[in-house]
Amino acid sequence: MRFNVMSYLIGEGFRNVFKNKKSTMSSLMIMCATMLVFGLFFVIGENINQFVKEVADAQGIRVFVKTDATESEVEEVGREILGVEGVRTAEYISKEEGLESMRETLGDDIVAGYTDRVDILPAAYEVTLTDLELNEQVQENILQIPNVDSIESSNKVISQVIRLAKGVRVITGAILILLVIISIAIISNTIKLTVHARRREISIMKYVGATNSFIRWPFLVEGVLIGVAAGILSVAIIGVAYTYIAGKLSGAVFLEMANWKLIEFKDMFNLILTVYLALGIGIGMVGSGISMRKYLDV
Numbered sequence: 001m002r003f004n005v006m007s008y009l010i011g012e013g014f015r016n017v018f019k020n021k022k023s024t025m026s027s028l029m030i031m032c033a034t035m036l037v038f039g040l041f042f043v044i045g046e047n048i049n050q051f052v053k054e055v056a057d058a059q060g061i062r063v064f065v066k067t068d069a070t071e072s073e074v075e076e077v078g079r080e081i082l083g084v085e086g087v088r089t090a091e092y093i094s095k096e097e098g099l100e101s102m103r104e105t106l107g108d109d110i111v112a113g114y115t116d117r118v119d120i121l122p123a124a125y126e127v128t129l130t131d132l133e134l135n136e137q138v139q140e141n142i143l144q145i146p147n148v149d150s151i152e153s154s155n156k157v158i159s160q161v162i163r164l165a166k167g168v169r170v171i172t173g174a175i176l177i178l179l180v181i182i183s184i185a186i187i188s189n190t191i192k193l194t195v196h197a198r199r200r201e202i203s204i205m206k207y208v209g210a211t212n213s214f215i216r217w218p219f220l221v222e223g224v225l226i227g228v229a230a231g232i233l234s235v236a237i238i239g240v241a242y243t244y245i246a247g248k249l250s251g252a253v254f255l256e257m258a259n260w261k262l263i264e265f266k267d268m269f270n271l272i273l274t275v276y277l278a279l280g281i282g283i284g285m286v287g288s289g290i291s292m293r294k295y296l297d298v
Contacts, residue, residue, distance in 0.1 A: 246262045
């Protein structure tokens with residue numbers, strides 16, 4: 001019996017969608033437009049986040065070991081660095097590799113005097129972090145390790161990367177909240193027209209003993225169907241548009257200069273589809289619930 005009731009309520013929701021074609025299409029198009037705006041900021045935000053992550057991964061700190069440390073002591077320094085909370089990797093850089101790095105940076109003339117005295121150069125470890133916000137804490141802990149001489153780090157660059165990452169998250173979150181509010185208002189007002197047209201039918205149903213849940217479900221189903229349809233359609237449009245634009249931008253000078261490779265849409269597809277379906281279902285249910293409140297309280 002309960003299955004028959006649910007089938008009836010869901011069926012009524014489907015019938016409402018096709019019965020009220022004008023309001024359904026207007027809701028669908030408006031929600032699509034709202035979701036496309038969100039999708040635009042979403043894919044831009046994802047690419048910026050990816051770029052920030054790549055920059056963050058490249059921001060390591062170089063730990064110099066005391067020049068008089070023995071090989072075993074140098075190895076122990078490496079093990080202790082890896083044991084520090086917040087350290088992802090610690091790559092050993094020998095004195096010879098350090099000299100070659102100096103040559104690439106400063107030129108042969110500057111490092112000529114060190115060629116025969118490589119022993120006076122310090123061995124080092126190139127350390128990457130699991131989270132850039134732990135940078136200062138990690139450096140303090142590493143400096144406590146025996147035989148660590150000094151640390152070289154681009155603290156200003158790291159601080160800028162952290163601020164950029166936070167800014168991207170705040171802006172993306174604010175846009176999402178704003179667009180969700182707009183979408184809820186749109187879908188609730190649109191469905192309210194359908195509810196208003198059927199207000200006498202709703203009143204009769206209440207008089208004969210129908211519960212609020214029984215009356216509400218078809219409209220909730222209608223809102224969810226519109227939301228899901230808008231989400232799927234928006235994903236398809238965003239996918240085609242993004243793939244086309246990303247293809248045109250590939251090889252652009254400013255991207256190559258920044259060493260920035262755009263994310264392929266297939267790598268974002270599952271996340272975008274999940275977000276859009278969640279938005280569509282959530283907005284549809286909330287919007288329908290708001291639109292019904294006036295008529296179920298009478």
